[in-house]
Amino acid sequence: MLWTDPQRFKYCGVVRKMIAGTYSYERPLVIRVSFTACALGTVSLPLLALVICVLISSVFHFEDSTSTHCKVPNYLPSISASISLSPERHIWRFCVGLHSAPRLLVAFTYFKFYKVRFDARLPERSLAYLGLAFSVSENLGLLLLTYVSSSETYYVHKEGFILFILSSFVYMLITCRLWKAVKRTSLIPEDAKSHHWKVRFLVLKLCFCGFAGFFYVKHNLYCESGSYTLFALFEYLVVFSNMAFHLTAAWDFRSREVMVISSSEDKNF
Numbered sequence: 066m067l068w069t070d071p072q073r074f075k076y077c078g079v080v081r082k083m084i085a086g087t088y089s090y091e092r093p094l095v096i097r098v099s100f101t102a103c104a105l106g107t108v109s110l111p112l113l114a115l116v117i118c119v120l121i122s123s124v125f126h127f128e129d130s131t132s133t134h135c136k137v138p139n140y141l142p143s144i145s146a147s148i149s150l151s152p153e154r155h156i157w158r159f160c161v162g163l164h165s166a167p168r169l170l171v172a173f174t175y176f177k178f179y180k181v182r183f184d185a186r187l188p189e190r191s192l193a194y195l196g197l198a199f200s201v202s203e204n205l206g207l208l209l210l211t212y213v214s215s216s217e218t219y220y221v222h223k224e225g226f227i228l229f230i231l232s233s234f235v236y237m238l239i240t241c242r243l244w245k246a247v248k249r250t251s252l253i254p255e256d257a258k259s260h261h262w263k264v265r266f267l268v269l270k271l272c273f274c275g276f277a278g279f280f281y282v283k284h285n286l287y288c289e290s291g292s293y294t295l296f297a298l299f300e301y302l303v304v305f306s307n308m309a310f311h312l313t314a315a316w317d318f319r320s321r322e323v324m325v326i327s328s329s330e331d332k333n334f
Contacts, residue, residue, distance in 0.1 A: 098323045100174075104315040107167040108308050114160035115144065115304065121156075122147040135288035141297035144304065145222065149214035161211045165204055170323070171314050172200035178317075179243060189246055196239040203232035230274070233307055237267045240310075259316045266313075270306040273299050 122130035122142040130142035130150060148157040179193035209225030244260040251257070277299035284292035 100318040100321040100323060101315040103167060103323045104312060107164050108312045110160040110164035112308055114157050118147045118153040118157050121153050122150060126150050133293050137288050137290045139293045141294045143297045144300055145215040149216040154214055158211055161207060165208055168204050172197055174318060182247065189243060192239050192243055196236060199232045199236040203229055203236055206232055237310055241267055255316050259313050263310060263313055266306050266310040270303055273302040273306055277303055
């Protein structure tokens with residue numbers, strides 16, 4: 066059979082499309098990341114950002130970041146002060162923005178885990194819903210205090226901080242309660258270890274938060290030299306203990322993976 070040139074080119078084009086469609090269907094792109102690596106990366110983003118912001122503020126913006134309303138000596142910048150200057154606030158906003166989506170992924174992973182584990186137990190199922198709600202509100206509070214700095218709109222920044230702290234405490238309490246139930250029915254030693262460290266980090270955060278509040282009130286009432294420095298130090302410890310608590314997700318889902326699979330179908334959007 067003889068073809069004219071236009072027919073031949075049309076046939077070759079159809080064949081190429083069929084071959085390309087076959088290969089794209091058979092070989093979708095798959096990216097696999099262990100949940101442990103995902104948890105470490107998620108926590109490392111705000112941790113690294115905080116350390117960099119505090120170092121830059123202490124070295125290059127020491128006077129601005131450590132000044133107080135009553136002009137007493139202060140030797141450490143508070144977190145709010147260190148993330149409100151430039152370029153510190155851009156570094157902090159970039160890292161927190163990147164880490165917020167994986168945080169939501171971890172929150173829904175815990176929720177699904179609790180729903181399967183406590184399918185027939187109403188109290189734990191109810192706590193699972195509450196835990197998800199407070200985990201999401203904690204993340205929203207962090208985003209609010211991040212993108213509205215204290216030097217821009219202090220009231221909104223303060224409300225975001227209060228939402229973040231209260232939500233994180235309630236979420237940690239609910240998580241400790243749920244993992245106590247998990248430990249009771251589990252034969253895996255790592256589950257008991259995870260519950261033990263969750264409780265420990267919760268207690269540490271409560272202690273650090275109490276000391277931070279004490280020195281903050283003391284500074285505002287008496288303007289004593291060094292009180293605001295100690296407040297800033299315990300504020301760092303509050304955040305570090307909160308990060309350590311969330312890092313226990315690396316133990317809880319150590320055998321799981323996060324997978325991203327590309328679609329093999331040709332779709333029009």
